Amino acid sequence: MVNIDAQAEEIKNMILRMGAGNFSYRIPRTADNTETETIIALLNMLAQEFEVAYNPLFGIPPTTMITRIQQYIFILDRQYDILQTTFNVDTDSPLEKQNFLNILTPTSQEEFKTLVKTLKKKDKTLNTQLEVLTGRKLVLPLNCSVVQLEDSDPASKLLVMLSHIQTLNPLLLGKPPVKREYPMLKLKVIKSSQDIKKFREIEVYIRKHINKPLVSLKDIASAFNMNEFKLKKGFKELYQTSVFKYHMQSRLTHALQLIISTTDRLSAIAQKTGFKNYVHFAQSFKKEFGVPPSQHRKQK
Amino acid sequence: MRQYYKNAYAEYRIEAGILFLYYTTRCLSLHIATKVVQDRLRFQIDTPYPIYCDVREIIDSTKEARDYLLQEGSVLTRAIAFRIDKGLTEGMLKFYLLHREPHIASRYFYEKDPAIAFLKKYREPKQ
Structure with a gap:
């Protein structure tokens, strides 16, 4: 062992x-x-x-969770020594005058050096993910972007921004959860875990059949041994959208993937995702994603 | 029709009606996963295959990569046989498979031959 x-x-x-x-x-x-x-x-x-x-406050509306962008700023000199910083996470000793590279993992040190080289060449900041060593031997993955302060000066400093998105239980911050009146959905049609299981099977069925239009709700309902009303209402209760819309969204998302990752003709992709004619496909696509299908090809 | 292809992250080979995919990357990010799937689809040219997927090189992956592969990784796939080692790869693959839907037959194997025997059943029947 x-x-x-x-x-x-x-x-x-x-x-x-x-x-x-x-x-x-x-x-x-x-x-x-x-x-x-x-x-x-x-x-x-x-x-x-x-x-x-x-969601530790299960049953309480998600609006009481706090989502925030946590940012840490570093000002470095050209040798990467830390001149100033707002970083305060678990450090064993104060960070000023330490070298920035010392708080990164070895792989991240190399990535940071590469990032700064690219900055010199292209004068643009790129985002990359770095792993920062915190006290207690854990690492914190953070997004990093770098700016050169005072371009022309060879001794110019670097501004490094490390950030991540945190979703927090407000109790961790010592704040009491805000009580709000929030309309809770009452489940009317779905009554048991058996019901939920069945609707999950229906959802899988829908996602399997995205290469052709959906058969009638009546036929799906009888295939899964429930009545049409329950299928319609129950699916909407659980997935917040109608069966038809969900099917359409799955088809369009798959079409988007095909557009991005293959060189198939757009008309072929429309057919593969169950659209009878290209015009209908293009209209639905634009409605869902805001741009026509050809736009994603142009962006490549 | 191509029998072999290689990119920075994986090697692809088609043999006896099965597509062999060997991951050569150690860390699987979303960017890498997208490229691997893209190149696989191009390599297959519209034909579905049973896939032998050797993941033994991979020691880490991001959630984004795993979620992407759960959605898009089974396009043009008749079945998947994962080749793993006992220990690290096995642990990570089992976690990945927890979220997987059963609509494509997938199993993991510690040896190549049983994997191929499993995949042979899913080959395109010869006309």
């Missing part, structure tokens, strides 16, 4: 953060094929899933 103690501290810290509702952190990864490394990989993947899906 591989000794887990070597990395136990990072794993425990990660679990504690996640338990507190903070899914922004990651445990630094290696290429070792050990049980411990597998647990670490799975914890990181779990944190990624929770980051988008977590």
Whole structure:
């Protein structure tokens, strides 16, 4: 049995953060094929899933969750020493006068250096993702963009902006959740987990059949052993949209993927996604995405 | 018709009616996943195949890449056999498959031969 103690501290810290509702952190990864490394990989993947899906106030409207863009600014000199910063996350010692590269993982150090080189050549900032080492051995993935202050001066400083989007339980910030009157959807037609399971099967069926127009609701209803009314109302309760609209959206999304990732003719893509004529396809596409299908080809 | 193709992230080969896809990248980002799918679709030229997908090189992936592959990774696919090693790759693949819908037959294998035997059933029947 591989000794887990070597990395136990990072794993425990990660679990504690996640338990507190903070899914922004990651445990630094290696290429070792050990049980411990597998647990670490799975914890990181779990944190990624929770980051988008977590709602600790389940049953209370999502408007009480706070979503904010957290930004940290660094002003660096040409040797990447930190002159000023607003970064305050878990650092073991004050950051001023330390080198910026010291708070990045080795891979991120290389990426940052490349980013600055590109900045010199193209005079534009690009966004890239960097992993910042925080105290307690965890990393924080942050989006990074860089600006050169005072172009012409060879000693000009660099402005580095690191940011990420955080969705937080307001209780973590010590703020009480704002009580608001919010119309809660009452489920009228869906009565049991069996019902929900059935509607999930219907949703899978719809997504499987995006290459032709949908058969009538009556036929779908009888295929799944329910009456047409329940199908219509129940689907709308669960998925917030009608069966037909959902089917149409799935077809159009798939068409978009085909447009972006293949060189098929647009008329062929229209056919593949169940549209009888191109005009109808183009109109529906434009209605859904705001631009005609040919626009995505031009943008390539 | 091409039998072999390679890009910076994967190698593709068609043999005996099966498409063999070997990921050569260690980290799977959305950008890489999109490129791998794009090139695979071009390589297949509109024909669906059962796919042997060797993911043993991959040690990390982003959620965006996984979500993208769940949606678009099974286009033009009759079935998928994932080739994995016990341990890290197995753990990550099982997590990935938790979200997968069963409408395309997919299984994982530790050896090549059973994977191919599974995929042979999904080949295009010879006319």
